[in-house]
Amino acid sequence: MSSIVLAGPRAAALRTDRYLDALLAAADRRAVDVPAPTDLDPAIRFAARRLVADLARVHPSFRFEERLAVQLGGLPTGGVAGGSPEAARPLRPIGGPVPAAGMPARAALARPILIGGAVTSAALSIAGAAFVAWRHSRPSRSVG
Amino acid sequence: MARAVFGRVSATEEVGRSRVGRLDRDRTLVEAARRDPSAFEPLYRRYLAQVYSYAYYELGDHHDAEDATERTFLLALTNLARFEERARPTDGDGASTFRVWLFRIARNVVANQRRGRRRHPTTPLDAAGMVRDPLDVEGGAVGRAEGAAAWRAVGRLPADRRRALVLRFVDEMSTSEIAGVLGRSEGAVRVLIHRALRSVARDLGADDRAGRAR
Numbered sequence: 467m468s469s470i471v472l473a474g475p476r477a478a479a480l481r482t483d484r485y486l487d488a489l490l491a492a493a494d495r496r497a498v499d500v501p502a503p504t505d506l507d508p509a510i511r512f513a514a515r516r517l518v519a520d521l522a523r524v525h526p527s528f529r530f531e532e533r534l535a536v537q538l539g540g541l542p543t544g545g546v547a548g549g550s551p552e553a554a555r556p557l558r559p560i561g562g563p564v565p566a567a568g569m570p571a572r573a574a575l576a577r578p579i580l581i582g583g584a585v586t587s588a589a590l591s592i593a594g595a596a597f598v599a600w601r602h603s604r605p606s607r608s609v610g
Numbered sequence: 611m612a613r614a615v616f617g618r619v620s621a622t623e624e625v626g627r628s629r630v631g632r633l634d635r636d637r638t639l640v641e642a643a644r645r646d647p648s649a650f651e652p653l654y655r656r657y658l659a660q661v662y663s664y665a666y667y668e669l670g671d672h673h674d675a676e677d678a679t680e681r682t683f684l685l686a687l688t689n690l691a692r693f694e695e696r697a698r699p700t701d702g703d704g705a706s707t708f709r710v711w712l713f714r715i716a717r718n719v720v721a722n723q724r725r726g727r728r729r730h731p732t733t734p735l736d737a738a739g740m741v742r743d744p745l746d747v748e749g750g751a752v753g754r755a756e757g758a759a760a761w762r763a764v765g766r767l768p769a770d771r772r773r774a775l776v777l778r779f780v781d782e783m784s785t786s787e788i789a790g791v792l793g794r795s796e797g798a799v800r801v802l803i804h805r806a807l808r809s810v811a812r813d814l815g816a817d818d819r820a821g822r823a824r
Contacts, residue, residue, distance in 0.1 A: 479800035482807065483785055490782055509811035510804065516814060517807075520760035521779045524663040530676050531658060537680070538687055539648055 482510050493518050634695050636708040643690055650687050657709060658683075660781045661716050667776045668720045678723050682716040689715075710790035713777070717791060763813035771806035778803055 481503055488500040502511050642649035661682050666675035695707050764775055770792070777783045777791060785803075789796045
């Protein structure tokens with residue numbers, strides 16, 4: 467690809483995209499930053515690092531999670547098994563932990579999360595500590 | 611025009627459909643859930659927090675986010691038979707067209723919920739309000755000035771930029787997945803995120819200076 471093609475706003479956006487790929491992958495490894503290309507706008511790097519650190523994933527309450535699991539399990543579906551006795555079988559009330567997409571099970575806790583509106587970061591709150599203890603006490607299960 | 615993951619599958623691409631199995635990481639789980647709805651659980655557990663996060667950042671209220679999450683998963687399960695994989699080699703091995711499909715449902719549910727509430731969620735003020743409560747020290751949450759500033763900066767963005775950033779940073783979607791969810795080209799999403807980050811940088815710079823002045 468020539469430098470002419472890479473010039474302009476789309477090229478800058480592409481550089482940003484590549485940096486974000488690397489930065490988010492590094493965050494899963496608990497790394498703070500990754501080397502940035504020299505031609506990356508420093509403002510972009512600054513904002514991206516802040517957002518990786520500060521935009522937390524929000525987890526609903528466990529009560530809600532389990533209630534919806536039961537509700538989904540009792541739903542007649544339009545799928546292959548819809549209307550069959552299988553359709554009325556509830557999902558297990560509490561299943562093993564499923565890593566968030568794209569994350570290994572342990573790394574799923576690498577970034578701060580919110581539970582029911584309270585900020586937690588594994589070390590900062592009782593809720594966070596309880597969540598971590600619960601997750602670590604559950605057997606890992608490989609899916610997907 | 612939405613690209614890759616939700617583009618129409620041409621005859622040529624059908625030839626390569628055998629490759630989809632290893633490309634779409636949710637394929638096995640989706641097929642299992644189609645045979646047995648109770649097997650939907652792993653998909654539900656995997657994507658619950660992501661869908662809920664998206665709804666929460668959009669609606670700014672935990673109860674509303676729960677409603678939207680519930681509707682999204684109910685619709686997903688009842689319509690699972692209609693889901694079609696559209697993964698392509700260019701999407702990479704980690705791609706999930708199921709996740710894109712699920713988030714398209716979530717996006718519609720959230721939009722309907724907003725209309726029902728008669729709110730104006732795309733205005734900066736509402737978006738700023740969205741992130742204020744969870745970080746309100748008086749409310750008992752952990753107050754982190756820097757974190758709150760970042761959230762406010764994102765909340766002040768136009769809706770499309772805010773959504774793109776939330777999907778990228780909170781839900782950790784790839785650009786191609788975001789393109790599928792938002793119905794835009796990958797190039798447009800890259801530019802959207804690039805511009806959004808520049809806005810956030812400017813905003814945070816202003817916030818930081820104001821903080822130092824105080």
